[in-house]
Amino acid sequence: MRLTDLAPRYDLIVIGGGITGAGIFREAARAGVSVLLVEARDFASGTSSWSSKLVHGGLRYLQTGEWRLTAESVRERQRLLREAPDLVERLDFLLPSYRGVKPSRGLVRLGLWLYDRFARDAQARSQSVDIAASLAIAPQLNTHNLLGALQYQDARTDDCRLVWRLIEQGMRDGGTALNYVRAEQLLQAQGRTCGAVLRDAETGEMRETAATVVINASGVWAEGLQGQGIAAPRLRPLRGSHLVYPHTRLPLPCAVSFFHPRDRRPVFAYPWQGATLIGTTDLDHREDLWNPRMTRSEADYLLEAFDWLMPAVGLRLDEALSSFAGVRAIIDDGDGKPSSASRESAQWSAPGFIGITGGKLTTFRVTARQVLVQAAKQLPALRLAAEQAPLFDQPRQESPALAPTAQQMQARAGEEVHHLDDLLLRRSRAGLVLPDFGESLIEPALMACRSTLGWDEARCLSEASNYRSHMHQQHSVPD
Ligand SMILES: Cc1cc2nc3c(=O)[nH]c(=O)nc-3n(C[C@H](O)[C@H](O)[C@H](O)COP(=O)(O)OP(=O)(O)OC[C@H]3O[C@@H](n4cnc5c(N)ncnc54)[C@H](O)[C@@H]3O)c2cc1C
Structure with a gap:
């Protein structure tokens, strides 16, 4: 589906196809309203593909006093481990302690004790191990002043797969999601936002689409979409x-x-x-x-x-x-070291409009529901699914731990892929984790795009060349 196929009006337009927009889209699609998501480039191509890929409480947020965020994140981690075992996996951590190094072992233990309380999960309970046990796990550790280590659990994911699966689930529940479609500006009438001007990044075609509520979930670009009465935070x-x-x-x-x-x-x-x-x-x-x-x-x-x-x-x-x-x-609170700045999300609103930015990958579900509670005030037909409703219909045969393979390419070429980097860098992460930016998978990926998307020889050559130069420019090791 492209711009020309869109309905003239939706209940909700969500701008931004990162984890925040994808989470909102997924929840809105099963809330009894019509929803359109537009993403200026590929889904998850913004911050949501470049996170640390940890679904975690964030021990360091305890250091900065963000208890509420840590507790909420740990609860969400537990929920995702249960409901999306193919996307979010347990990950054991070893945290070595050294004499004279701050924060002290005692302080870190206290943080982990809190972590355990928030999680209430016997399998994830932290523990201390002695020097010998630490070295048995990680023999490469510096032994000078080593006191032992603390073990605890968090979880890892593939951020791009998580975003894609939310979008796919939302589409299956009746939502419409378009990548490579940019919201150029908000439409406004009689003091309220009433839609957006959309532009197809591939064809240049423009279209005005009406909506009862527009949600700006464009992450670090959120300040770019302004309108009358809309005051985005700095x-x-x-x-x-x-x-x-x-x-x-x-x-x-x-x-x-x-x-x-x-x-x-x-x-x-x-x-x-x-x-x-x-x-x-x-x-x-x-x-x-x-x-x-x-x-x-x-x-x-x-x-x-x-x-x-x-x-x-x-x-x-x-x-x-x-x-x-x-x-x-x-x-921007005007001051402070980057690492002490709060990781909480921020929301702002105006008639017909809600803005959301910041926050964490881990807490996307909670953020989505908070935004939709606000949206429901302007859109009474919106009925959120029960808090306990599972996120996904069913798990798949995937795992964030496994290396990419040629076999993945065939199935994933059908996942709204427009360019070779969509397939090699986001639907699969071959470009990051295989030698020479996944050179060995370029041919299988192009074969999949030939058969699924009808690419001809010239298209394959130009996509391969664009992919290689993009990888060298963006992902090579700094000189
Ligand atoms: C280095 C780093 C490590 C991190 N590690 C973790 C971690 O381990 N765990 C964790 O929980 N969180 C982590 N985070 C935080 C997490 O990655 C972010 O909170 C999250 O990805 C933000 O998602 P988003 O959807 O709000 O923004 P984005 O993912 O940036 O999505 C916004 C989207 O909007 C699109 N867009 C912009 N303008 C327009 C427009 N006009 N029209 C249409 N689309 C538009 C962009 O292309 C983009 O795709 C990390 C962040 C960073 C930077």
Whole structure:
């Protein structure tokens, strides 16, 4: 379906196909209203593909006093583990403790005790282990001043698959979702928002579509869509970057999390899709919001941490498979270190309009329901599904831990793919976790696009060339 096939009017238009928009779309589609979601590029191509991919309470939010957010996140983690076992998996963490290193072992234990209370899950209970047990799990650990370690559990996901599956579920429940369609501006009449001007990014075609309520869930771009009486909060974009290594270079059986020796920020490494992910940084992003890149100093910062924690490994930058960077929408409180800035979401509204930005991947379901409770005040036909209603009809044969394969390409080419990077970088994560940006899967991916999407030879050649140059520009390891 494209712009020309749209109905002239919807009850709800959701702008932005990241986790926030996808969560709202999924809940709205089963709430008895007509809903249209538009995404300017590919689904999940914004911040939601570049997160750390942890469905977690966030131990560090306890450090910054965000208890409510931590408790809510842990509850949501538990729920997703139950309801989406193919998308969200348990992940064991090892947090080594060192003499003289802050925060102290006692303080971290206290944080984990709270974590356990919030989760009420015997399987996820944290515990202390001694030096020998710590080294049996991660023999690469620096032994100087090592006191032992704390073990706890969180969960990992594939952020892009999570977004896609919410959108797919919403479409199955009657919603309409279009990628590569941008909301250019809001339509307004008689002091209220009454729709949006939409533009097909592929054909340039424009169309006005009416709606009773428009929801702006465009993340870090949210300030861009303004209108009469709409006062979006001022945002402070913060960038976080990651490096991806071959698993053989950093073969960890679980996640390892620790505090950076330079500034005591939490950093981590964990096995993901057959590779090892290490992250993350946290700094003000003043460059282009659409194409964030990891810088050399961020890469050096991460390597410095691992040189300290695992000196014998001797991790080198040129051994990394890829890098990626994402930008958080943080509400600008005017001051403070990036890592102390609140990760809570912000909502604002006006007649016919609701804006939502910030927050976490983990809490998308709660955010979606809060936004729709507001929307229902302007749209009485909207009846939210019961709080206990499961998110998905049924689980699939997927796992965020497994490496991408050629077989995945055939089925996933039919998942609203428009370009080769949609398939190799988001429907599958081959571009990030396989050597040479997934070069070995380009041919199988193109074959799938030939048979499913009817691409001819010329289209295949230009898609492959665009994909390679995009990967070099955005995801190569910084010089
Ligand atoms: C480095 C980093 C690590 C993180 N790690 C975690 C983690 O481990 N766990 C966790 O829970 N959270 C994590 N987060 C937070 C989480 O990733 C974000 O809160 C979440 O992805 C934001 O989703 P969103 O849908 O609001 O924004 P986005 O994903 O950015 O979606 C907004 C979408 O709107 C689209 N758009 C913009 N303008 C328009 C327009 N005019 N018309 C149509 N579409 C438009 C964009 O293309 C984009 O796709 C992390 C964030 C970062 C940056």
